[in-house]
Amino acid sequence: MTMNDETIAATDRSAHFDVRDFARTARGNHRATLQLGEYNAKPLPADSLRLVRYLGQLESATMQHLRNVLVTATHKDARVTAFLVTWAFEKFWLADALDAVLEANGVAGLEEESSDKRRHALSEAGERRGPIRRAISAIIIGTPIVAVHMTVGLIDEWITRTAYKRLAETSGSVALTSTIDMVLDVKRRHSLFFDDESRRRLSGSAQAARLTRRALSGAAWPIGAIDRSDDDRSFFEQFTFGGSEGRARAAAIGSAVAALPGIGDQVAATLTARLSR
């Protein structure tokens, strides 16, 4: 399968991402555009609702992610932090929109904590590190860590974008499809920034590429999944990357990862296998 749409489209890097413009035109509260009334007549199927909740919980977990990112040298880069401030703002409102969808369907919102057990894969041990260990290792690593954060951000965008599209396809809901179009439109600029930064930093430094290869091999996808239940994560993986079509979707992300500067086929293959486990 080729990624012939904007999911993993190569970015036009002739135009450097304008962080000030992004901040100035950030998009907030979406509640007025969600067509929530439609759900009265046509509530979403249970699987769709579960995925809406899962994705919403990931969107709302920006502060946890910022914690891990900001204890490293990434916080020194004022352009990156300016982006992240607005990124967190936009994601806050995406989560709010998804919460509103759940509410309109009369089911538990994003605050519903799944009591199920976390996944304890050995390969993800690094992801479970707290801020102290992250801060300590970051002291040794220094600024190349920014490449890791930007690349993880980019791949996270590819994965969640794929999930949102799958959700729109399977829900059979006009209202949800329109909400997801909005979500993807907001997230498009996040992808552009990460894409721009990731490729530039990976091609500029062999150390950055090496660190990123290592981080990608031990990452839990999408960002924030480490804090979600094993059950929810398996559901997400099955829904988005299950079956032969799902595996093709995972393979397409793998190809895009392999094409990132200095990352290579092996890391991409590990990532693909983990998505469609």
Next chain:
Amino acid sequence: MAFDVDKYTATSVSVRWDDLDFEQFREMPLPEYSLRTLRYMTDVEYHTVCYTRDLLTTPSHKEKDVSAFMTMWNREEFWHGEALAALLGVHGITVDYDELKANRLKLGWKDRLDPIKQSVAGKIVGMDFVAVHMAWGAANEWSAITAYNRMAELEENPTLAELLRRIAKQEARHVAFYTSQARDRLAKSRKAQVIARFALNNFWAPVGSSIMEKSEVVHVMNHLMSGEEGRKAARKIDDHIAGLPGMQGLTIVQDSLDSLGIAA
């Protein structure tokens, strides 16, 4: 009164300055020492996200209301930085991200260890540490409002005063959040009161002290907080802080002015 986070997030906006006549400053620029103070304020506002980092390493990030507030707070403070940078811009002073980055890179080891220290302390004292952060945040936001108001008074330029008034108005909502959080959490825990009192008394320093050169801190404090009126303003901040549960009698702002050698 409890702080309504939903109302806050729903009404949080970036500060406006496009309707203010900044062009007048090309003809009649603000004096050098005021620009130096404004530059300090700009850096502090842009730097807020790094302060978030210290907050986030403690248990507070797990709380939904705190997360929601911090998301909006960060963005508002970023825009204060943008507004002040625009004002400096018409004075020919460019504040770009690369320059901010260079400043942050100068911070070195102390800055690198900060999140670890904070986090260790946060782990040890658990939820009580959130109360400490809230009290600390309240002290900082009160200081920020005071600084903007003092600047507006001293400069007597209506356009500058209007911009600073708009910024201070947003800071007032931040104060409301921090004080309501601090009050509740301190009132519930004697241990939190003891830790907060200890932390404020021993470690608090004027906002920006950890990110700016000492010469700049002294300049800003001399400019805004010296003399009779400056001290009166400092006393007012101290009175607010002392009003928090368990903080009676603290005079951390006046103490820090003394230790910086700022004339009363």
